[in-house]
Amino acid sequence: MSLDANTSTRRRGLANRILRRGPLEAIATTIIAAGVVMLMQPFFLTLYSWSFATALFGTVMFTIVSKVRE
Amino acid sequence: MNDLSASSQITYRAVPVRPAVVRRIRGLSDQALAWLFITPTIVLLLAINIFPLVWTIYLSFTNYRANRANAPTIWLGTDWYQSILTDPDIWAAMQVTAHFVIWTVLIETVLGFGLALLIDKKFRGHGMWTTIILLPMMLSPAVVGNFWTFLYQPQIGLFNYVVAFFTGRGASSFQMLGDVTLSPWAIIIVDAWMWTPYVMLICLAGLRSIPDYIYEAAEVDRASNWRQFWSITLPMALPFIMLAVLFRGIENFKMFDMVNLLTGGGPGSTTEVASITLKRAAFESWRTGYSSAFAIILFVTVFGLANIYVKALNRVKNR
Numbered sequence: 001m002s003l004d005a006n007t008s009t010r011r012r013g014l015a016n017r018i019l020r021r022g023p024l025e026a027i028a029t030t031i032i033a034a035g036v037v038m039l040m041q042p043f044f045l046t047l048y049s050w051s052f053a054t055a056l057f058g059t060v061m062f063t064i065v066s067k068v069r070e
Numbered sequence: 071m072n073d074l075s076a077s078s079q080i081t082y083r084a085v086p087v088r089p090a091v092v093r094r095i096r097g098l099s100d101q102a103l104a105w106l107f108i109t110p111t112i113v114l115l116l117a118i119n120i121f122p123l124v125w126t127i128y129l130s131f132t133n134y135r136a137n138r139a140n141a142p143t144i145w146l147g148t149d150w151y152q153s154i155l156t157d158p159d160i161w162a163a164m165q166v167t168a169h170f171v172i173w174t175v176l177i178e179t180v181l182g183f184g185l186a187l188l189i190d191k192k193f194r195g196h197g198m199w200t201t202i203i204l205l206p207m208m209l210s211p212a213v214v215g216n217f218w219t220f221l222y223q224p225q226i227g228l229f230n231y232v233v234a235f236f237t238g239r240g241a242s243s244f245q246m247l248g249d250v251t252l253s254p255w256a257i258i259i260v261d262a263w264m265w266t267p268y269v270m271l272i273c274l275a276g277l278r279s280i281p282d283y284i285y286e287a288a289e290v291d292r293a294s295n296w297r298q299f300w301s302i303t304l305p306m307a308l309p310f311i312m313l314a315v316l317f318r319g320i321e322n323f324k325m326f327d328m329v330n331l332l333t334g335g336g337p338g339s340t341t342e343v344a345s346i347t348l349k350r351a352a353f354e355s356w357r358t359g360y361s362s363a364f365a366i367i368l369f370v371t372v373f374g375l376a377n378i379y380v381k382a383l384n385r386v387k388n389r
Contacts, residue, residue, distance in 0.1 A: 025381060028377075029377070029378050029381065032374035032375065032377065032378060033378070035371070035374060036371055036374065036375060039164055039371060040164050040165065040167065040168035040171075041168075042165045042168075045156070045158070045161060048155065048161050048164070049155045049156055051155070052151065052155055052367050052370065052371075055370050055371050055374045056370050058374055059370055059373055059374040059377060062374070062377045063377070066377075
């Protein structure tokens with residue numbers, strides 16, 4: 001019982017650490033930047049094709065996570 | 071005299087006249103009053119910002135053409151998006167944009183930060199020099215585009231004569247705006263000339279925000295000027311530099327006016343940045359649905375970058 005309680009506390013601690021605005025915004029920012037780089041890189045047409053979806057996903061994610069608690 | 075004193079004792083009582091509207095407003099709650107004042111702004115924003123955006127998103131899924139407004143509109147789904155995102159010509163326009171953005175931002179940041187370091191030192195007439203350096207930024211892009219077109223003229227342009235003076239080449243032997251290799255650089259030079267002062271201003275704000283006692287402590291520790299620059303000046307001014315980079319990056323990503331005035335996208339398509347391609351699709355080929363989809367792709371990119379910009383701005387503000 002106490003082991004379960006410890007595990008759930010540790011899991012909640014991990015979730016609390018990750019599900020904060022700071023790290024999530026950082027992830028969203030990285031995705032947006034990746035989308036922009038994919039849009040403008042001159043090497044692979046496939047990356048260019050997926051750039052809009054990536055930038056859109058990053059932007060939507062940023063808009064959502066900016067409402068998450070600090 | 072008596073009459074006067076008698077008349078001065080007369081008191082006039084203002085009879086309140088309350089029109090029906092005033093009486094109605096006075097009966098409103100604070101919240102209702104707030105809504106009353108905000109509503110015109112919201113309606114205006116919806117009309118000139120939100121509605122065109124929603125309408126453009128809708129058009130991007132259709133075959134609508136603005137020059138055939140009465141033709142039946144067919145729903146195409148994501149066809150335009152797929153077409154744009156697999157088109158090598160649009161990809162090439164994106165690379166032209168990338169070339170323009172990367173070089174302008176790099177040159178403007180290096181020169182702007184260098185100028186900010188110079189201006190930050192107190193010297194005689196530094197206020198006058200700051201004003202002179204800021205002048206290009208205050209001009210309209212239309213004016214800048216026109217007079218740089220004259221400066222780049224091979225026969226009468228001052229730019230060619232200056233280059234000829236320093237390199238020994240003939241002034242008419244090269245065309246900045248007509249040459250495939252030189253025209254992208256011609257635009258980069260003009261943009262750097264115009265917007266370096268802006269980057270300088272932001273960097274100057276960053277440099278002025280560094281407290282003097284940090285430098286005094288470094289002096290006490292016998293840190294060299296070089297060491298002070300790398301350990302104090304650059305790290306503390308970095309958020310401001312990032313701000314300038316992001317702002318110039320966003321602005322140059324959607325650059326249209328100056329490129330249109332200087333080269334119009336030519337020669338060939340060597341200076342055809344994304345916004346020029348968009349304008350051609352929208353107002354020369356009249357492919358409104360297609361250009362709407364392209365506009366949405368550019369909008370999402372700029373919106374994403376603007377989010378990063380706002381985040382960087384908040385970080386600077388919280389410092």
